Amino acid sequence: MNAQATIGVLALQGAFDAHVQHLNALDVDVRLIKTEADLEEIDGLVIPGGESTTMSNLLVASGLGKTLTQKIDNGFPVFGTCAGMIMMANSIVDGRPDQIVLNAMDIQVRRNGYGRQNDSFEQDIDIASFDVPFHALFIRAPIIEKLANDVEVLSTVNGHPVLVRQGSALASSFHPELVADFRVHEIFVSVVKSS
Amino acid sequence: MSSSSNTAQVGSFPVKRGLAEMLKGGVIMDVVTPEQAKIAEDAGACAVMALERVPADIRRDGGVARMSDPDMIEGIKAAVTIPVMAKARIGHFVEAQILQALGVDFIDESEVLTPADEAHHIDKYKFTTPFVCGATNLGEALRRISEGAAMIRSKGEAGTGNVVEAVRHLRSILGDIKKIGTADSAELFEWAKRLQAPLSLVQEIAETGQLPVPLFCAGGLATPADAALAMQLGASAVFVGSGIFKSDNPAPRAKAIVEATTHYMDAKILAKVSAGLGAPMTGIGMDEINQRYAERGW
Numbered sequence: 001m002n003a004q005a006t007i008g009v010l011a012l013q014g015a016f017d018a019h020v021q022h023l024n025a026l027d028v029d030v031r032l033i034k035t036e037a038d039l040e041e042i043d044g045l046v047i048p049g050g051e052s053t054t055m056s057n058l059l060v061a062s063g064l065g066k067t068l069t070q071k072i073d074n075g076f077p078v079f080g081t082c083a084g085m086i087m088m089a090n091s092i093v094d095g096r097p098d099q100i101v102l103n104a105m106d107i108q109v110r111r112n113g114y115g116r117q118n119d120s121f122e123q124d125i126d127i128a129s130f131d132v133p134f135h136a137l138f139i140r141a142p143i144i145e146k147l148a149n150d151v152e153v154l155s156t157v158n159g160h161p162v163l164v165r166q167g168s169a170l171a172s173s174f175h176p177e178l179v180a181d182f183r184v185h186e187i188f189v190s191v192v193k194s195s
Numbered sequence: 196m197s198s199s200s201n202t203a204q205v206g207s208f209p210v211k212r213g214l215a216e217m218l219k220g221g222v223i224m225d226v227v228t229p230e231q232a233k234i235a236e237d238a239g240a241c242a243v244m245a246l247e248r249v250p251a252d253i254r255r256d257g258g259v260a261r262m263s264d265p266d267m268i269e270g271i272k273a274a275v276t277i278p279v280m281a282k283a284r285i286g287h288f289v290e291a292q293i294l295q296a297l298g299v300d301f302i303d304e305s306e307v308l309t310p311a312d313e314a315h316h317i318d319k320y321k322f323t324t325p326f327v328c329g330a331t332n333l334g335e336a337l338r339r340i341s342e343g344a345a346m347i348r349s350k351g352e353a354g355t356g357n358v359v360e361a362v363r364h365l366r367s368i369l370g371d372i373k374k375i376g377t378a379d380s381a382e383l384f385e386w387a388k389r390l391q392a393p394l395s396l397v398q399e400i401a402e403t404g405q406l407p408v409p410l411f412c413a414g415g416l417a418t419p420a421d422a423a424l425a426m427q428l429g430a431s432a433v434f435v436g437s438g439i440f441k442s443d444n445p446a447p448r449a450k451a452i453v454e455a456t457t458h459y460m461d462a463k464i465l466a467k468v469s470a471g472l473g474a475p476m477t478g479i480g481m482d483e484i485n486q487r488y489a490e491r492g493w
Contacts, residue, residue, distance in 0.1 A: 011220070011457075012220070012457050013219070013220040013221045013239075013241055013456075013457060014217055014219060014220060014221070014241075015216040015217055015219060016219075016220065017219065018216060034457065034458060034461075035461075049216070049217050050217050050218075050219070050220070050221065050241065051217070051218075051221060051241040051242070051277050051278075053236060053239070053276065053277060054221055054239045054240065054241045054277070054453065057238070057239035057450075057453065058239060058453070058454065058457055061450075061454055062457075062458075082217070083217070094276065095276070096236075096276065111276060112276065116278075116298050116300055117211075117214050117278065117300035117301065117324060117325065118205065118206070118295065118298055118300075118323050118324055119205065120205065120210045120213065120214065121203040121204055121205045121210060122203070122204050122207055122209055122210050123201065123202065123203045123204065124201050133201075137209060137210060137213050138203075139210065139213040139214050139216075139217055140214065140217070140278065140300070175213060175216075178209070178213055178216060
């Protein structure tokens with residue numbers, strides 16, 4: 001649509017500041033999203049890492065959850081990292097029964113799939129269309145257990161998809177916002193600009 | 196610091212610091228039973244601190260306060276899906292080894308417990324599990340970071356329900372960071388000397404304008420307004436200890452503190468969530484206590 005995209009970063013809890021810094025480096029207008037009214041002015045939303053149960057509670061309390069789900073149903077671009085990926089899934093394993101499912105992508109995700117913090121790790125990964133590997137941090141990361149046929153897998157680690165795209169939805173189980181490398185965020189900015 | 200490798204590396208500093216980043220904007224709550232841990236998770240806590248007695252009770256009971264019973268920590272780990280932290284005594288690296296073996300997600304080398312070493316803190320680089328340490332000023336914060344802490348929290352004065360010391364510590368740490376930001380390169384040597392902190396960390400602060408690890412607030416927070424105060428002063432998240440489960444009505448108070456930490460700039464939301472919570476913990480004035488926990492650690 002417009003050359004200057006406005007991207008929101010869900011700022012209820014978690015590593016939202018790091019996403020803001022990355023997006024600021026990519027010539028987009030960035031907004032922190034805390035209330036329902038904040039959603040009106042943005043062309044796409046980043047859901048950061050953090051605790052998905054905490055964010056789920058706050059989505060309900062703030063009234064954001066309902067409006068966001070409606071927007072996503074209409075193809076609103078979203079990019080979730082770690083906890084954000086969990087929230088975007090259509091099915092969550094080992095979550096809380098009352099946890100919000102935004103249903104932005106046809107994936108089933110297991111929370112803390114790699115284990116506890118002592119199992120968190122960093123590793124170089126290959127990503128489709130990137131010439132040079134990407135350094136990825138996995139922090140109490142979720143695992144994608146099932147995915148629909150039209151979910152495009154852009155990267156895998158030990159056979160598990162870690163970066164996936166379906167239409168205008170992008171999700172990673174790692175944290176591209178924690179390394180000084182903007183290439184994954186660039187993918188999302190181009191999704192937002194072309195939608 | 197990040198290694199370039201195709202093989203997975205666990206326990207590196209970026210991986211430890213990464214979990215601290217994920218806890219930003221959240222509330223970490225002290226809990227002493229699995230039931231309390233569930234209440235905390237239900238209320239939206241981003242992590243729980245598993246301990247046998249909350250600081251207010253440690254203060255009342257006196258005696259030596261030590262690491263919690265592993266059975267108690269396991270019970271809390273089994274009850275919730277959010278990260279679980281636990282406390283080791285200052286300098287007690289064996290308690291820390293035990294907590295790491297138990298698989299806790301964060302170790303708090305805490306002045307609330309009775310110190311085990313009066314000269315040395317734990318060498319935190321030797322551990323896979325990340326550490327959080329308390330600090331009353333920037334020098335103390337930087338010494339802990341140089342030992343490998345992945346998160347710093349203000350010490351405040353735990354178990355008092357009185358936010359005044361936490362405010363003092365936050366203002367001191369953040370005030371000095373601001374001053375270093377305007378210092379010239381020659382003045383940084385003097386800053387390092389005065390703070391008794393590594394020059395490289397002082398230079399890093401001069402360049403970035405912030406602490407190299409997330410700064411959280413702890414020690415005496417009891418109300419949603421206390422949490423929002425800490426956030427407005429510049430903390431990235433808050434710990435609430437005795438303030439929740441020593442109050443009249445823990446579950447709604449916990450939820451209100453979570454919402455206040457998110458919407459800390461919105462006074463209308465703060466007014467709404469502060470209403471009808473029942474009595475907070477009674478609290479005590481600084482001139483009424485005979486042991487200041489914040490003086491422990493060096």
